[in-house]
Amino acid sequence: xxxxxxxxxxxxxxxxxxxxxxxxxKIVQRHADLIAARTGRGxxxxxxCARDKTKNRDADLSGYAWETDAVALAKRDDIDxxxxxxxxxEGAAKDAIEAALATGKDVVTANKALLAHHGxxxxxxxxxxxxxxxxxxxxxxxxxxxxTLTEGLAGNAMRRVMGVMNGTCNYILTRMESAGLPxxxxxxxxxxxxxxxxxxNLDVGGIDAGHKLALLASIAFGTKVAFSDVVLEGIGRxxxxxxxxxxxxxxxxxxxxxxxxxxxxxxxxxxxxLVPAGSPLGQLQGGTNMVVLEGDSVGQIVLRGAGAGExxxxxxxxxxxxxxxxxxxxTTFGQPAATLKDATPAQVTVAAPYYMRLELLDKPGALAxxxxxxxxxxxxxxxxRQYGHDDTSAPVLIVTHKxxxxxxxxxxxxxxxxxxxxxxxxxxxxEEL
Amino acid sequence: xxxxxxxxxxxxxxxxxxxxxxxxxKIVQRHADLIAARTGRGxxxxxxCARDKTKNRDADLSGYAWETDAVALAKRDDIDxxxxxxxxxEGAAKDAIEAALATGKDVVTANKALLAHHGxxxxxxxxxxxxxxxxxxxxxxxxxxxxTLTEGLAGNAMRRVMGVMNGTCNYILTRMESAGLPxxxxxxxxxxxxxxxxxxNLDVGGIDAGHKLALLASIAFGTKVAFSDVVLEGIGRxxxxxxxxxxxxxxxxxxxxxxxxxxxxxxxxxxxxLVPAGSPLGQLQGGTNMVVLEGDSVGQIVLRGAGAGExxxxxxxxxxxxxxxxxxxxTTFGQPAATLKDATPAQVTVAAPYYMRLELLDKPGALAxxxxxxxxxxxxxxxxRQYGHDDTSAPVLIVTHKxxxxxxxxxxxxxxxxxxxxxxxxxxxxEEL
Numbered sequence: 001x002x003x004x005x006x007x008x009x010x011x012x013x014x015x016x017x018x019x020x021x022x023x024x025x026k027i028v029q030r031h032a033d034l035i036a037a038r039t040g041r042g043x044x045x046x047x048x049c050a051r052d053k054t055k056n057r058d059a060d061l062s063g064y065a066w067e068t069d070a071v072a073l074a075k076r077d078d079i080d081x082x083x084x085x086x087x088x089x090e091g092a093a094k095d096a097i098e099a100a101l102a103t104g105k106d107v108v109t110a111n112k113a114l115l116a117h118h119g120x121x122x123x124x125x126x127x128x129x130x131x132x133x134x135x136x137x138x139x140x141x142x143x144x145x146x147x148t149l150t151e152g153l154a155g156n157a158m159r160r161v162m163g164v165m166n167g168t169c170n171y172i173l174t175r176m177e178s179a180g181l182p183x184x185x186x187x188x189x190x191x192x193x194x195x196x197x198x199x200x201n202l203d204v205g206g207i208d209a210g211h212k213l214a215l216l217a218s219i220a221f222g223t224k225v226a227f228s229d230v231v232l233e234g235i236g237r238x239x240x241x242x243x244x245x246x247x248x249x250x251x252x253x254x255x256x257x258x259x260x261x262x263x264x265x266x267x268x269x270x271x272x273x274l275v276p277a278g279s280p281l282g283q284l285q286g287g288t289n290m291v292v293l294e295g296d297s298v299g300q301i302v303l304r305g306a307g308a309g310e311x312x313x314x315x316x317x318x319x320x321x322x323x324x325x326x327x328x329x330x331t332t333f334g335q336p337a338a339t340l341k342d343a344t345p346a347q348v349t350v351a352a353p354y355y356m357r358l359e360l361l362d363k364p365g366a367l368a369x370x371x372x373x374x375x376x377x378x379x380x381x382x383x384x385r386q387y388g389h390d391d392t393s394a395p396v397l398i399v400t401h402k403x404x405x406x407x408x409x410x411x412x413x414x415x416x417x418x419x420x421x422x423x424x425x426x427x428x429x430x431e432e433l
Numbered sequence: 434x435x436x437x438x439x440x441x442x443x444x445x446x447x448x449x450x451x452x453x454x455x456x457x458x459k460i461v462q463r464h465a466d467l468i469a470a471r472t473g474r475g476x477x478x479x480x481x482c483a484r485d486k487t488k489n490r491d492a493d494l495s496g497y498a499w500e501t502d503a504v505a506l507a508k509r510d511d512i513d514x515x516x517x518x519x520x521x522x523e524g525a526a527k528d529a530i531e532a533a534l535a536t537g538k539d540v541v542t543a544n545k546a547l548l549a550h551h552g553x554x555x556x557x558x559x560x561x562x563x564x565x566x567x568x569x570x571x572x573x574x575x576x577x578x579x580x581t582l583t584e585g586l587a588g589n590a591m592r593r594v595m596g597v598m599n600g601t602c603n604y605i606l607t608r609m610e611s612a613g614l615p616x617x618x619x620x621x622x623x624x625x626x627x628x629x630x631x632x633x634n635l636d637v638g639g640i641d642a643g644h645k646l647a648l649l650a651s652i653a654f655g656t657k658v659a660f661s662d663v664v665l666e667g668i669g670r671x672x673x674x675x676x677x678x679x680x681x682x683x684x685x686x687x688x689x690x691x692x693x694x695x696x697x698x699x700x701x702x703x704x705x706x707l708v709p710a711g712s713p714l715g716q717l718q719g720g721t722n723m724v725v726l727e728g729d730s731v732g733q734i735v736l737r738g739a740g741a742g743e744x745x746x747x748x749x750x751x752x753x754x755x756x757x758x759x760x761x762x763x764t765t766f767g768q769p770a771a772t773l774k775d776a777t778p779a780q781v782t783v784a785a786p787y788y789m790r791l792e793l794l795d796k797p798g799a800l801a802x803x804x805x806x807x808x809x810x811x812x813x814x815x816x817x818r819q820y821g822h823d824d825t826s827a828p829v830l831i832v833t834h835k836x837x838x839x840x841x842x843x844x845x846x847x848x849x850x851x852x853x854x855x856x857x858x859x860x861x862x863x864e865e866l
Binding site: 156301321327330 | 716
């Protein structure tokens with residue numbers, strides 16, 4: 001609330017001049033007046049860092065000092081905020097953030113992998129140094145979900161946090177459905193469109209989205225980031241058949257992250273789930289992200305927006321920068337790092353309905369045998385649909401009442417002995433919204 | 434980032450012990466530990482204020498000092514934040530907030546009407562006193578839209594802000610559709626369910642939602658709150674016929690607020706609009722609220738949640754309280770009040786497609802006459818659908834290409850002279866998403 005002249009400009013050092021870095025440079029340049037009006041002080045870039053100075057980039061960088069070493073940038077005494085947009089969960093990014101904190105800089109980063117692995121240690125270091133680490137851009141791109149969870153819903157005990165937070169996976173799944181194409185073919189399309197990370201398993205294996213979920217869980221439940229406890233399952237085994245059949249039963253398949261504190265510990269899952277086709281999550285198309293936050297007072301808040309891209313991600317970076325310029329000082333995960341608890345990972349996931357797909361052989365009493373196996377596993381059936389036989393087998397779709405993954409696994413183990421099932425049965429959790 | 438012992442507890446004085454006031458008391462009582470962990474200091478209630486002390490309320494208030502006069506509460510020297518949950522855009526609420534600021538208290542309020550009328554003057558007073566006024570609960574209940582706009586998207590030049598922000602209107606419109614009931618009957622249902630304000634025109638006339646839009650527009654565009662410039666049109670003239678016919682053409686009817694800065698000034702409308710049935714706004718059912726924020730970098734962010742009710746609104750109040758407890762100090766409308774501009778109200782709304790419904794008499798050449806009138810008005814037709822004649826007239830639905838309200842009004846004025854139209858033609862703007 002100071003007058004625009006009261007404070008000297010806030011000086012940024014930006015490490016990493018890829019899409020997001022350049023997007024950030026552009027906002028600082030384009031919106032200098034708007035930023036000064038909103039924060040009461042100027043925000044300017046002093047220095048930048050990337051390996052190759054000669055590369056053609058879509059912004060005028062001539063006014064900034066250039067470093068080729070991120071640690072050197074972080075240590076410069078003419079920057080106030082070290083903006084880390086390099087990526088990578090070890091190495092230069094980590095070294096540079098540590099150097100920035102040690103030399104008195106605040107840190108703004110988009111690096112979900114680094115924070116998922118080292119977020120707690122970095123939060124401790126930041127608080128010891130009296131500095132802040134902000135990371136809005138690390139989760140769900142332009143959607144201000146870190147702010148919403150840390151501040152907007154701070155009066156709530158959070159019940160559950162859910163999200164579709166990898167646009168590439170959602171693109172693949174919705175494209176498979178709309179074009180009727182198999183996974184491998186759409187995966188290849190996505191690769192050619194440049195949607196996939198260099199290591200595609202970061203996307204389709206759920207790792208990238210799992211990083212994000214672990215960060216949200218820490219804030220929501222006051223626990224130390226525990227990425228290694230996230231149950232990860234990618235989308236590589238989702239078939240076009242299941243997408244179609246799930247649709248027949250009124251569901252969509254999403255790579256859905258779910259974090260909730262249960263009586264038996266913290267459950268963190270990033271796995272394919274079925275969600276009702278008519279729900280906001282079910283209707284999410286293409287690369288868009290969605291986060292669903294459930295608090296004890298607020299009920300359910302849904303946030304939707306672009307999960308990646310130059311503009312949206314740079315918007316999130318700048319949100320953190322403007323907060324700091326305005327004097328907002330927050331702990332990294334919403335409470336002092338020393339008070340974050342070790343979360344016991346839940347060994348048993350919360351019960352849920354499951355979708356099952358079996359290929360039933362054309363034999364007398366086949367269906368009775370299947371239902372008997374399910375009954376023995378304690379699974380009761382909510383809805384079932386059998387399709388006509390083609391050649392030798394017929395698809396059978398089952399939506400169960402609430403049950404456990406253990407019960408489902410037990411049943412799947414017993415099914416081959418019935419000798420009426422062709423191939424591997426499919427079972428996918430239905431997340432209730 | 435201070436340790437929990439570093440600061441004395443933050444003391445609240447709560448004026449107004451209706452649903453939201455009691456909801457706020459409950460959160461402070463239930464989540465004392467969680468709040469202390471998140472803010473680094475305690476938050477406690479010192480005193481409360483309501484007229485009738487004997488009324489049975491759903492919370493234990495015995496530990497708090499009691500005032501019957503809100504101004505007296507505001508002036509007490511044992512409170513740090515004056516929490517105004519009384520309502521009313523003049524009188525006690527205004528006097529009390531002014532007294533609170535004058536005696537050095539920060540203010541948290543849910544009072545959209547007061548801020549829509551006096552927000553600028555109060556912002557000036559707050560900044561002169563070095564105090565903050567926060568009002569997350571004033572707009573869209575539990576959805577942290579003030580925070581998202583003021584902070585989360587602060588790096589964006591906002592392009593457009595839209596919202597369905599009156600749950601009662603959305604309840605009425607979606608209930609008319611689902612039950613096939615006329616407006617008057619659903620209005621009466623809503624009244625009996627207690628969904629309507631004492632003056633129902635605040636809801637169905639769009640005034641309440643218009644207040645909210647004016648507050649969002651101020652933050653989004655850096656302009657002084659200008660509620661009197663909001664073009665208001667309620668839902669009272671929406672017929673079940675139009676809801677059905679709009680549905681036939683792929684649209685839903687919503688009481689939609691739209692604010693955007695145009696080359697010809699600030700456009701603020703709270704009027705019934707058609708939106709695509711498949712869009713997030715189109716799919717919004719019942720009392721839920723939705724806000725759509727469009728920024729130049731972030732693109733479109735959609736927020737969805739409960740727009741009213743004890744828990745959600747109290748959650749928003751507590752978000753502001755926790756911000757203050759954490760030391761976050763923001764200007765009321767996102768930049769110093771002295772820098773907010775006077776907005777010229779746009780005299781001409783941005784062009785858009787329109788939905789028209791006419792009852793066409795069964796006369797030769799009737800359709801040709803209609804289309805000629807539209808053509809003379811410079812309106813071109815995108816889609817048209819004519820239904821069968823019953824008795825004497827037949828509904829004709831038209832979706833125009835982009836045109837202006839002036840052109841539509843010109844055409845409607847000329848239509849009676851064709852002598853082929855029965856009753857009053859309907860024209861409703863289609864907001865493009």
